[in-house]
Amino acid sequence: MAKCKGCGAEIVWIRTPNGKAMPCDPEKKVLVSDEGEIISGRVPHWATCPAANKFRKQ
Numbered sequence: 038m039a040k041c042k043g044c045g046a047e048i049v050w051i052r053t054p055n056g057k058a059m060p061c062d063p064e065k066k067v068l069v070s071d072e073g074e075i076i077s078g079r080v081p082h083w084a085t086c087p088a089a090n091k092f093r094k095q
């Protein structure tokens with residue numbers, strides 16, 4: 038499994054529909070959309086990474 042260069046947490050790479058790879062947290066979350074649909078998905082790692090601010094500056 039890949040590791041975040043900023044905080045060392047384990048991450049998984051998810052390919053988005055437009056072909057980009059996005060780092061996400063490994064555990065799946067159940068979310069509810071604004072339309073009331075239940076979605077199983079992952080949280081993008083930059084949303085939870087304590088070092089995310091470092092990435093944005095680079």
Ligand SMILES: [Zn+2]
Nearest residue numbers: 041043044086
């Ligand atoms: Zn991180």
